[in-house]
Amino acid sequence: MRNRRPRHHRSHSSPPQSALPPGAPHGKTALGVHPHRQHQGQPRQHGRQEEHGSRGEIIFGVEPVRELIAASPGSIRTLYIKAGMLGRFSGEIDAVRESGGQIVSAGDDAMGRMAGSEGRHQGIVAAIREYTYVPLEDVLEQKPDPLILIDGVTDPRNLGAILRSAECAGVRAVILARDRTSPITPAAVKASAGAWVHLKVARCGNVAQTLEALKAEGYWTAALAPDGEVSLYELDASRRLALVVGAEGKGVRDLVKKTVDFVVNIPMYGRVASLNVSVASAVALFDLARRRGFEPVKQEAYPNGEVS
Numbered sequence: 001m002r003n004r005r006p007r008h009h010r011s012h013s014s015p016p017q018s019a020l021p022p023g024a025p026h027g028k029t030a031l032g033v034h035p036h037r038q039h040q041g042q043p044r045q046h047g048r049q050e051e052h053g054s055r056g057e058i059i060f061g062v063e064p065v066r067e068l069i070a071a072s073p074g075s076i077r078t079l080y081i082k083a084g085m086l087g088r089f090s091g092e093i094d095a096v097r098e099s100g101g102q103i104v105s106a107g108d109d110a111m112g113r114m115a116g117s118e119g120r121h122q123g124i125v126a127a128i129r130e131y132t133y134v135p136l137e138d139v140l141e142q143k144p145d146p147l148i149l150i151d152g153v154t155d156p157r158n159l160g161a162i163l164r165s166a167e168c169a170g171v172r173a174v175i176l177a178r179d180r181t182s183p184i185t186p187a188a189v190k191a192s193a194g195a196w197v198h199l200k201v202a203r204c205g206n207v208a209q210t211l212e213a214l215k216a217e218g219y220w221t222a223a224l225a226p227d228g229e230v231s232l233y234e235l236d237a238s239r240r241l242a243l244v245v246g247a248e249g250k251g252v253r254d255l256v257k258k259t260v261d262f263v264v265n266i267p268m269y270g271r272v273a274s275l276n277v278s279v280a281s282a283v284a285l286f287d288l289a290r291r292r293g294f295e296p297v298k299q300e301a302y303p304n305g306e307v308s
Contacts, residue, residue, distance in 0.1 A: 058114055059128065059186045060121040066092060068126060071194035074099040075129055080106045080114065082123035089124055096126075131184040136175065136202040136210070140217050144173035144200070145240045146288055147219075148281065151177040151207050151256060152247030158278045159184075160191025162245065165282035167195035169289045175210065178203045180247065207244075208259045214242045221260040223252040224284055226274040228265035232284055235264055237291040245281050 059065055069076065073095040081089050083105050093103050106114075106125075115121040139147070148166050153159050159182045166174060182188060183203075189196055204210040211221050222235060223244040235241075244260060246252030251274075257263050266275065266283055275283065 057127060057186065058125050059190050060111075060115045060119055060125040062122045062124055064190045065124045065126045067194050068128075068189065069095050072197045073101070075131075075189075075197075076101045076126045077129045078102045078104055078127040080104045080111060080125040080127070082111050082121070083107055085123040092124070128186050128189065131201075133176075133184075134173075134200040134202045136204055139173050139175065139200060139202045140213060142173070142200075143217055143219075143240065144171070145219075146171060146285070147173045147175065147242050148285070149175040149177070149204075149207070149210065149214075149242055149244045150181055151244060151253065152180045152250065153245065153277055154180065154182050155248060156182040156185045156187035157191040158182075158248060158276070160188040160193075160196070161278035162281045163188065163192040163199060163201075164195040165278060166285055167192075167198050169282070169285035170294045171199070171285060173200040173202070176201060176203050177207050178205050207253075208255055211242070211244070211256070211259045215261070220262070222262040222264045223257055223260045224266070224280055225252045225257065225263050226265055226268075228263035230262045230264050232264050232266050232287055235262065235288075237288050241288065243281075243284060243288075245277050248277050 059068055065079075069079075069092050076096050076099070079093065079096045079101055081093065081103065086093065086105065097103060111121045111123070111125055112119075114125045148162070148171055150159065150162060153162065159176075163174060176183065184196060184201060214221055218240050219242040220236075220239045221242045221244065222230075223246070224232075225246070244252060244256055246256065252263075264284070266280055268274070274280070
């Protein structure tokens with residue numbers, strides 16, 4: 001290993017856990033029914049008093065909602081079904097009900113307002129419950145290896161893509177910077193294709209202090225950056241490792257680069273100087289998994305030949 005920066009251990013106190021802004025439509029009529037009562041009656045009718053205008057709180061469309069229900073039916077607070085289509089989605093309705101969610105029958109106009117003018121709801125919309133983050137202290141105590149710290153990724157779709165790649169590469173824990181970084185939103189959930197369910201996701205306040213805390217727990221820290229002095233393929237994959245990825249465009253902040261043990265580059269073989277942050281994360285994490293000899297997980301095939 002070369003070019004390792006000297007470590008300077010600092011005292012660290014973990015930041016308080018932060019809650020995601022409410023992840024489902026507001027309204028007493030739509031969300032105020034006790035889940036046990038919902039099992040006993042017919043789906044509620046969606047009226048104007050139950051409408052909402054925040055697209056950031058919902059997932060819509062047959063495949064995205066089905067993927068979410070298959071991975072985590074308990075994450076859905078309310079499942080909206082277009083009137084006349086209850087039979088088509090009977091399996092999804094049963095799964096959500098069994099997990100304590102509410103079923104609401106809605107008209108096409110109301111469904112369209114939920115999805116927005118450019119959205120295709122396809123007769124099904126899911127309002128997601130508030131996401132609960134794992135306390136940072138729990139991640140530090142469990143010492144998952146490797147883990148990824150995301151600092152500055154503001155596009156929830158990029159965040160979701162990173163979560164998907166991380167889980168597929170064997171990562172079990174992710175730390176999100178509280179500032180300048182997208183939280184877990186429905187868009188991130190959708191882009192993750194269910195991977196978020198299998199990850200412990202924590203949030204941190206001061207990234208530099210968190211990196212020092214990780215070092216104190218035996219981690220070596222490495223930031224991905226095009227100007228890194230160490231090639232990814234020369235990084236010692238046998239050590240407990242925390243990988244840091246930075247913002248789209250700007251990359252990892254200078255303060256973070258000064259704090260980590262290594263700044264690591266992915267060698268480029270073309271004329272473009274760098275990769276999208278989610279692609280770079282995937283390349284790095286899968287290379288680590290390969291060199292560590294991780295055993296691939298056998299996947300179950302869907303009827304169309306795709307794997308789950």
